[in-house]
Amino acid sequence: MFEDLLGEASDTAPDSAPSAQDDAQPEARDEALSNVDSLIALLDRWVEHGWLRALDRALAVFLHREVGDASPLLLLAAALASHQLGRGHVCLDLAATLAAPDLALSLPPEGDDLSDPPPLPGDVLAGLDLVTWRAALDHPPLVADGRDDQPGNTPLVKFESPDSTRLYLRRYWQYEQDIRHHISARLDTSDAPCRRTALPHDGADRRPDNATDPADAPCGRTALPHDGTDRHPDNATDPANAPCGRTALPHDGADRRPDNATDTADAPCGRTALPHDGADRRPDNVTSTTTLAAALDSLFPAPPTGPGPDWQKAACALATRSRFAVITGGPGTGKTTTVVKLLALLQALAMGEGQRPLRIHLAAPTGKAAARLNESIADQVARLDLTGLSDAPETLRSAIPQQVTTLHRLLGSRPDTRHFRHHAGNPLPLDALVIDEASMVDIEMMAAVLTAMPPRARLVLLGDKDQLASVEAGAVLGDLCQRAEGGHYTPATCDWLESVIGTPIPEKHRDADGQPLDQAIAMLRVSHRFDAKSGIGQLAEAVNRPLGVGHDHKEKKRAVREIFGTDGKSRYADIARLALADADDTAFDRLVVNGNPAGFINNGEGRHDRRGELIAPPRGYAHYLEVMQAARPTQPFFGEGEARQPYDDWARQILAAHGHFQLLCALRKGPWGIEGLNPRIGRALRRASWLKASDLELEQGWFEGRPVLVTRNDYGLRLMNGDIGITLGVPEARSETEPPGRTLLRVAFPASDGSGDIKWVLPSRLQAVETVFAMTVHKSQGSEFTHTALLLPDAPNPILTRELVYTGITRARDWLTVVETGRGMLDEAVTREVVRVSGLIRQSVR
Numbered sequence: 001m002f003e004d005l006l007g008e009a010s011d012t013a014p015d016s017a018p019s020a021q022d023d024a025q026p027e028a029r030d031e032a033l034s035n036v037d038s039l040i041a042l043l044d045r046w047v048e049h050g051w052l053r054a055l056d057r058a059l060a061v062f063l064h065r066e067v068g069d070a071s072p073l074l075l076l077a078a079a080l081a082s083h084q085l086g087r088g089h090v091c092l093d094l095a096a097t098l099a100a101p102d103l104a105l106s107l108p109p110e111g112d113d114l115s116d117p118p119p120l121p122g123d124v125l126a127g128l129d130l131v132t133w134r135a136a137l138d139h140p141p142l143v144a145d146g147r148d149d150q151p152g153n154t155p156l157v158k159f160e161s162p163d164s165t166r167l168y169l170r171r172y173w174q175y176e177q178d179i180r181h182h183i184s185a186r187l188d189t190s191d192a193p194c195r196r197t198a199l200p201h202d203g204a205d206r207r208p209d210n211a212t213d214p215a216d217a218p219c220g221r222t223a224l225p226h227d228g229t230d231r232h233p234d235n236a237t238d239p240a241n242a243p244c245g246r247t248a249l250p251h252d253g254a255d256r257r258p259d260n261a262t263d264t265a266d267a268p269c270g271r272t273a274l275p276h277d278g279a280d281r282r283p284d285n286v287t288s289t290t291t292l293a294a295a296l297d298s299l300f301p302a303p304p305t306g307p308g309p310d311w312q313k314a315a316c317a318l319a320t321r322s323r324f325a326v327i328t329g330g331p332g333t334g335k336t337t338t339v340v341k342l343l344a345l346l347q348a349l350a351m352g353e354g355q356r357p358l359r360i361h362l363a364a365p366t367g368k369a370a371a372r373l374n375e376s377i378a379d380q381v382a383r384l385d386l387t388g389l390s391d392a393p394e395t396l397r398s399a400i401p402q403q404v405t406t407l408h409r410l411l412g413s414r415p416d417t418r419h420f421r422h423h424a425g426n427p428l429p430l431d432a433l434v435i436d437e438a439s440m441v442d443i444e445m446m447a448a449v450l451t452a453m454p455p456r457a458r459l460v461l462l463g464d465k466d467q468l469a470s471v472e473a474g475a476v477l478g479d480l481c482q483r484a485e486g487g488h489y490t491p492a493t494c495d496w497l498e499s500v501i502g503t504p505i506p507e508k509h510r511d512a513d514g515q516p517l518d519q520a521i522a523m524l525r526v527s528h529r530f531d532a533k534s535g536i537g538q539l540a541e542a543v544n545r546p547l548g549v550g551h552d553h554k555e556k557k558r559a560v561r562e563i564f565g566t567d568g569k570s571r572y573a574d575i576a577r578l579a580l581a582d583a584d585d586t587a588f589d590r591l592v593v594n595g596n597p598a599g600f601i602n603n604g605e606g607r608h609d610r611r612g613e614l615i616a617p618p619r620g621y622a623h624y625l626e627v628m629q630a631a632r633p634t635q636p637f638f639g640e641g642e643a644r645q646p647y648d649d650w651a652r653q654i655l656a657a658h659g660h661f662q663l664l665c666a667l668r669k670g671p672w673g674i675e676g677l678n679p680r681i682g683r684a685l686r687r688a689s690w691l692k693a694s695d696l697e698l699e700q701g702w703f704e705g706r707p708v709l710v711t712r713n714d715y716g717l718r719l720m721n722g723d724i725g726i727t728l729g730v731p732e733a734r735s736e737t738e739p740p741g742r743t744l745l746r747v748a749f750p751a752s753d754g755s756g757d758i759k760w761v762l763p764s765r766l767q768a769v770e771t772v773f774a775m776t777v778h779k780s781q782g783s784e785f786t787h788t789a790l791l792l793p794d795a796p797n798p799i800l801t802r803e804l805v806y807t808g809i810t811r812a813r814d815w816l817t818v819v820e821t822g823r824g825m826l827d828e829a830v831t832r833e834v835v836r837v838s839g840l841i842r843q844s845v846r
């Protein structure tokens with residue numbers, strides 16, 4: 001638990017244990033819970049209606065078969081705990097389920113019109129109290145107590161506190177443990193030699209994985225793997241066997257390890273291994289305050305522009321202090337700018353002491369996010385003034401990494417298994433890892449990354465804590481950043497920060513009770529992309545404002561509405577609101593075809609960016625299709641190498657033009673989900689003569705101009721989930737002299753390494769792609785579009801939350817159109833917040 005890092009959450013035990021609605025029918029409960037057969041019959045009916053997954057029901061059946069004496073209440077809890085994983089939660093919170101039982105199933109928001117509906121969880125759990133449900137989980141063969149020293153090997157784990165009980169599938173409980181343990185260990189900023197990693201709050205070391213983590217071996221002996229065998233190939237060459245972490249030499253005295261000797265990360269027991277030259281290169285331990293302050297001053301020469309410190313400078317400083325750091329901030333607050341400076345700083349500190357450059361890797365959860373960081377980082381590294389940081393600035397510059405990879409690729413994913421090539425037993429060969437767009441990293445991936453990190457290596461997470469969480473279970477960045485807004489820096493941190501950045505930390509961010517995790521988190525608070533004149537910035541800020549206790553929903557709705565102006569005409573030049581009269585309103589077609597510039601002040605003309613450069617008016621999809629038609633190569637040839645160049649240039653132009661507009665929506669199904677919108681947009685483009693596809697092709701086929709989104713990583717084709725390609729007609733010929741034969745469709749993708757290369761793929765080879773005229777907001781994370789249109793559905797839906805709207809809005813760079821297909825949906829969305837149940841940071845469940 002992070003209670004030791006964060007302190008107890010403010011929620012207190014309720015006066016009386018919650019119980020499910022008493023006004024529901026007790027007969028339903030008596031019947032469904034009277035025996036296992038009745039419960040399974042009920043689960044069957046829930047599955048039939050799509051309220052529960054077959055997988056969740058199968059778990060209950062499996063557990064029943066395994067032990068026979070599990071009570072229906074326990075099996076129900078297991079099925080519901082499994083179901084929560086599919087909805088992003090890491091576990092089932094029993095108290096929260098009793099308080100709002102029907103939220104535990106995936107009930108259709110609009111309700112089901114059933115003549116004989118099955119009982120709802122509210123009926124089944126009617127009158128049940130927490131004490132009784134807890135007692136039903138008391139079944140040691142199936143449910144371990146997560147607070148026990150030896151939580152055994154049960155399929156389920158429960159974790160009880162005075163006010164709540166969380167039930168986990170073991171794997172997810174283990175992920176939480178791994179994340180907590182590894183972050184705790186990295187937060188230890190003390191220089192004590194041979195220190196042990198931080199233990200959980202109750203002082204007991206419950207980590208089941210201790211044995212495989214070299215960091216945990218007492219003073220240098222490698223612990224054994226789970227099965228008790230020592231698999232280490234050569235103990236004599238194992239630095240872990242040297243007393244207290246000094247690198248041991250093999251029997252013949254030669255150091256054969258390719259990496260370890262210079263890898264501070266590989267030193268056991270908290271001692272840093274000495275490099276070949278004998279110097280201790282640990283930046284966190286050896287850097288004096290004066291050296292760090294001088295380096296920071298050279299990277300941030302300008303004094304802070306507003307009141308308070310330069311948070312970018314503070315973030316860089318904090319990230320050098322422990323082996324775990326988070327830098328969070330909204331769009332344009334300078335996360336990339338800061339991390340580029342941090343990379344320069346870390347390398348300058350390491351190389352300044354005559355050591356080899358650190359092995360730093362950059363990664364992102366998706367190919368798209370990796371490609372985007374790739375582009376911006378290269379530009380920023382090239383522009384960075386390093387003269388004050390190093391006597392050899394160009395050598396330093398060349399040591400700043402610029403290649404961004406995906407987490408899957410970094411860890412070495414293997415087909416048909418969720419295990420990676422790199423893990424605790426085969427750690428990543430690196431000294432530092434920076435993960436961008438960390439809000440998209442789910443709990444399983446975060447656990448895998450942390451477990452594969454060498455114990456002494458540094459991990460920096462970058463991301464916007466307010467964005468939608470990962471599609472899979474967990475909201476790790478959001479959980480970690482729960483207190484980021486307040487800062488909560490201790491007097492010691494404030495004094496240290498002031499000494500290295502030269503500016504005091506404001507009183508409101510100080511907290512004598514600040515917890516270790518707080519000290520490692522920096523929040524960037526000033527947007528350099530959006531100013532007070534930007535509607536996108538204002539709208540994002542208004543939508544993002546938390547409701548909190550005592551906040552008025554009406555007040556928030558009013559603030560959001562006011563940004564658009566009361567007459568429906570926007571008060572800001574960069575945002576427009578399009579309220580559709582009905583499902584057939586042709587204003588929608590105008591938007592997707594030409595971007596509906598008429599919706600913006602002055603038709604979107606004459607706007608300048610912060611550098612004074614003219615911004616092109618808002619566009620729709622006709623823009624890239626026009627480029628496709630106008631810039632088509634005339635050469636009758638398609639092949640490899642130089643001969644392909646005109647086609648590569650053509651594709652590059654089309655892909656760039658395609659990034660000028662994207663329609664985002666919340667749903668997949670229905671007329672306002674991607675399934676309804678994609679063919680509809682295709683037909684609108686065909687009516688405007690930009691496409692030639694038939695109805696059948698628009699629904700399910702290939703056609704020239706079709707934009708596609710990769711929905712699953714394909715390592716064979718080197719395409720990543722989130723990559724976007726455009727289908728283009730290419731006249732095929734076998735040689736330069738031969739006349740072109742038939743025109744084949746090929747899909748042009750930008751290479752995900754940021755090289756600007758184009759990858760041409762035959763449609764038949766693409767296993768998992770979908771048309772992407774409309775894209776879900778979830779899929780758009782990590783992307784940015786010049787003009788983003790965010791379409792809200794016409795009926796309330798639990799998926800429509802403030803996080804979703806905020807994420808959609810912040811995908812817009814220069815222009816944003818909010819499309820309303822029904823009244824009041826924006827109001828509805830901005831007042832609903834995502835609550836992901838997890839125990840990573842204990843939280844009250846709202």
Ligand SMILES: Nc1ncnc2c1ncn2[C@@H]1O[C@H](COP(=O)(O)OP(=O)(O)OP(=O)(O)O)[C@@H](O)[C@H]1O
Binds near residue numbers: 331336528
């Ligand atoms: N301290 C600063 N002063 C002036 N301009 C800045 C500063 N920091 C960043 N910028 C500029 O603001 C813009 C956004 O910066 P950057 O890309 O680093 O932000 P980000 O938080 O990574 O954005 P994103 O939302 O794309 O993730 C860039 O043009 C950058 O040059």
